[in-house]
Amino acid sequence: MQLIVFSKSFRDKSISALIELAHAHDFDGFDLCVRPGYPVEPENAPERLPEVTRLMRAEGLAIPMVTGNFDLLTPDHPAALPLLGAMDRADIRLLKLGYFRFDPATMDYWAEVERIRVAFAGWEALGRRYGVRICYHTHSQRMMGLNCASLMHLIQGFDPQAVGAYIDPGHMAVEGEEFAVGVAMVRRYLSIVSLKDVLLTRAESGGHGAKAIRWVPAGEGVVDWSAVFGVLARIGFSGPLTIHCEFEVPAAAFDETFAREVRFFRHMRDAARIGLPLTSSKERP
Numbered sequence: 001m002q003l004i005v006f007s008k009s010f011r012d013k014s015i016s017a018l019i020e021l022a023h024a025h026d027f028d029g030f031d032l033c034v035r036p037g038y039p040v041e042p043e044n045a046p047e048r049l050p051e052v053t054r055l056m057r058a059e060g061l062a063i064p065m066v067t068g069n070f071d072l073l074t075p076d077h078p079a080a081l082p083l084l085g086a087m088d089r090a091d092i093r094l095l096k097l098g099y100f101r102f103d104p105a106t107m108d109y110w111a112e113v114e115r116i117r118v119a120f121a122g123w124e125a126l127g128r129r130y131g132v133r134i135c136y137h138t139h140s141q142r143m144m145g146l147n148c149a150s151l152m153h154l155i156q157g158f159d160p161q162a163v164g165a166y167i168d169p170g171h172m173a174v175e176g177e178e179f180a181v182g183v184a185m186v187r188r189y190l191s192i193v194s195l196k197d198v199l200l201t202r203a204e205s206g207g208h209g210a211k212a213i214r215w216v217p218a219g220e221g222v223v224d225w226s227a228v229f230g231v232l233a234r235i236g237f238s239g240p241l242t243i244h245c246e247f248e249v250p251a252a253a254f255d256e257t258f259a260r261e262v263r264f265f266r267h268m269r270d271a272a273r274i275g276l277p278l279t280s281s282k283e284r285p
Contacts, residue, residue, distance in 0.1 A: 002028040030061070053092065
């Protein structure tokens with residue numbers, strides 16, 4: 001399992017600075033954000049992405065996934081073919097799409113499922129053509145495919161070599177889905193796992209309770225990381241693990257928190273690899 005970092009939180013870093021970051025913190029590479037304002041953008045991806053990949057690999061780093069812009073949802077998007085072609089030339093085999101939003105007050109769920117499945121049929125054809133697996137992320141809070149159960153409504157029956165599940169234990173916890181149960185649903189499609197932690201607490205709302213959500217450093221939330229890595233070890237998962245760094249901390253504390261985050265997940269990954277007890281080595285300031 002490669003331990004990579006989602007470059008979303010490092011928008012202002014150059015490619016050389018990203019390489020230095022990976023070497024300094026001893027992780028394996030990047031889930032590369034290809035969005036406007038980043039070192040690789042949708043417009044320059046055909047030339048820039050293969051070049052960046054060569055630079056990274058020369059430094060012993062991997063780019064197993066590209067994350068597209070938020071509006072990359074349907075296969076007729078003008079950036080789709082140029083990006084997939086660049087990924088094929090760069091030998092990057094996982095692409096993350098944007099998100100299909102859902103409003104239960106104004107939208108019919110099953111009509112949306114059918115509409116999205118039409119899009120995935122087109123993505124399946126492109127995935128086969130370019131040798132890229134098109135992945136959809138389990139994002140909570142009224143996104144279609146917000147957990148593994150909902151995601152399977154969208155991708156069940158498609159070719160798992162062309163369409164993949166990108167699952168997220170933090171978002172699954174928000175939506176009340178046990179990681180082991182979710183994995184059992186998506187296992188044929190499981191391509192990549194996101195790593196982030198979340199704290200769920202009671203908030204006061206109208207004289208009763210409601211759920212409050214806060215994204216926190218690993219080990220400080222409700223995700224049972226021993227269970228997560230135990231499941232991944234049990235099923236022999238060998239895909240990438242991508243650290244998202246979406247914890248809510250003051251800007252001055254980001255670098256130190258990021259370093260602890262990488263150490264935490266490297267320890268859990270390595271323990272799972274060699275069968276050590278899956279207990280946390282989390283550190284506190």
